Amino acid sequence: MRIISIANQKGGCGKTTTAINLAASLASNDRKVLLIDLDPQAHATLGLNIKADLSIYNVLSKIAHKKARLKDIIQKAGDNFDFAPSSVILSALEQELSGEIGRESRLNDTLKDFNADYDYCLIDCPPNLGILTINSIRSSDEVVIPVEASRFALEGVSQLIEILNLVRDRLEHEVKFSVLVTNFDSRLKHSFVMLDKIKQDFKGKIFSTIIHVNVKLKEAQNQCTHVLNYDKYCRGAKDYFSLSREIITREVKQPVAQVLEKRMKQLVKEKLPLLKEIVFSVMAADAREVFLVGDFNNWQADDSGRMSKNGDGSWHKRLSLDSGVHRYRFVIDGKWRDDPNNPRREVNPYGEMDSLLEVKL
């Protein structure tokens, strides 16, 4: 799981807009995403119209009336897109944790123990450099710093980078950062001047995607949704989609075995509900070996159908079969025979009887 903080202590530079729309865009690229709202103002929670009794406060607090695990507070925000909400009480955490050992690592400890199958975890940070932002940075591999292409926008970014260095030195945790230019207004000459300055200051550490000013981004937020849902062909949607692609190209390629294992698990999950477990049994107290053969294993008397002997002299075999009518027989010490306990039979091309079993899901 790649963990990415969206951080900048300046308010209104597009953190929440980036968190929501980047999460939705990654999800639309078939990545499984968890977005954590770590801002007590809960703009992302409100912006996605998530109603919650429990929030990330209940996960991080030690004294919360109701302690919760991360998985207990997660809600669905869309396909491939899960959400961990915030609430105003999160602002009490700073004070609550003062003097607490390891208070910078509470979120990191939570995420380390969190055994879920996400490709990405994005964290929307509050507009300050307090304990919540430090927790977020401590648990992240990367930080995206949204910066407006306007006059005072760069003030404070150096402070944030100092915090990244502090986390590296004191907590021995290295975090990469990339600057994202947001709110770019191409009608203004000044925007281009600022863009040049940002490019100079952050050479090699800036996304090539630029997020333009686009009123649809604001409208989507007012409609309590993300921009892909609101108007997927608008400039804002295209910009965030392009950002998601840029982030995806930085994915570390997983070894083939891991990719295959993930695909297999996915397949089993998809197909399992389409199968039903059937237990076949036959009495053959004196037999040495018994096989179940049928159209499901190409009528092969091999290990795929080898039956196990029970204490009472009967033999059994469990199989997961899909719906439909299946034909089968038993091979008892080399002799083929139909199922004596099943009255449904049919003559086969050899003039013998196949037993019939209908599986309904």
Ligand SMILES: Nc1ncnc2c1ncn2[C@@H]1O[C@H](COP(=O)(O)OP(=O)(O)O)[C@@H](O)[C@H]1O
């Ligand atoms: N690219 C953009 N174009 C137009 N409006 C934007 C854009 N990015 C953000 N906004 C608007 O600016 C305001 C502040 O953005 P927000 O993402 O909440 O900032 P932050 O989380 O950093 O405080 C919101 O009303 C949001 O809808």
Ligand SMILES: [Mg+2]
């Ligand atoms: Mg915000």
